[in-house]
Amino acid sequence: MTLLLQAALAGAEATVNRVLRLDGVALKRLGRLAGKVLEVDCQAPALRLFILPDADGLHLAAHHEAQVDCTLVAPAGNLLQLALAKDKTRVLHSPEVTMGGDSAMLLELADILQSLELDWEYEVSRWLGPVPAHLLGARLRGGMAWAGDSLESLRLSLADYLAEESRSLVGQQEAEARFAELDQLKISLDRLDARINRLTQKIKPDA
């Protein structure tokens, strides 16, 4: 079991560091966190992991006998969300997540991982050469831009169809007008409530 865990950690560490090396500044920023230790305590399934950043990347360990700088306790789902989410600070502030110690270290680490800009074209060029890598990169970027535009167009058309054509959903402007009316009504009710309270105080005989 010990060796299986070690093998899993070694594999994960190698993969993560390979990805980190694709970013021009991530390793330099991680180097500033060298010597710090983050303990990640996953609940359900129970698993404790230590992350030691330095200028070579992230080192993962199942045991760490010295003092840790920051502790993060969260269920596996939240940790996965933290790894994938663009806005990591929002996940860190959710009620299921508990942080202890030097949270600045954790926020800095989250920021480094969040702002990764991976140069895949460089990695591909090492294997295929610069010209094919550039052609492939340009084709992929074009494809991704087309896919992005198409998805956005689909989203807008779908919203338009559901709100205007099928009337299954309320349109955004209609909803906003109704919300504004509700807000106005709430303010009027508050005012009325205050007025009634004031009148009640006036007619109440003095004690």
Add this chain to the structure above:
Amino acid sequence: MSEPRKPQAGQDSADPTTHFGYKTVRESEKAEKVAEVFHSVAAKYDLMNDLMSGGIHRLWKRFTIELSGVRAGNRVLDIAGGTGDLTRQFSRLVGPTGEVVLADINASMLKVGRDKLLDSGVAGNVSFVQADAEKLPFPDNHFDAVTIAFGLRNVTHKDEAIRSMLRVLKPGGRLLVLEFSKPTSSLLSKAYDAYSFTLLPLMGKLVTNDSESYRYLAESIRMHPDQETLKSMMVEAGFDRVTYHNMTGGVVALHRGIKP
């Protein structure tokens, strides 16, 4: 414990015998014979380690690093450090404020280790010392952690070496001994014996053109104290809270003791 052996009748009482694999040799000859083995295998040591263990030796060493508790600013001694696998990781952990000493009795191994580490940019907090584990040339209470990985079985007087390691450790410092040991299952033990005495020398012959050194490796493992014996040797030397972890079914054991 199997060594040192008492002199047999008719032998020179000033030069007792010990084992070199399954052979009995004079104590004064053992270090020389072990040195010959490592001079012979030094150039292809890493390749052979990967071939023999299927790369698992990296996981054994990884676990050793984790249990060492080494942190920034520590001073670490890696005895029988060979080609520097542990030293590289310790150098990273102790950082610029710490220090790692890679010690090996064998000049060829030390040279391979030094070249390998320097070529990969590991420098600044690492020094290299040719030293005998039985007579460590360091002051008392000097290191925060001492490790010896796959080296203790080659030492002639293991108890003296363990006492020497205790001496150079600071109070509260840790000794970690990573060494081949006794498999816990008889089935695994039989398979391991078959592998060690047939495939290992064959691999040695094919890769380093030296089957004898790898036959010695297999024999020296069998002559090395088992888990409990080594634990009692460490306790006897003066270590506190001595524990061991079996890995790969006891093929390798990691012993850890704290200097009181």
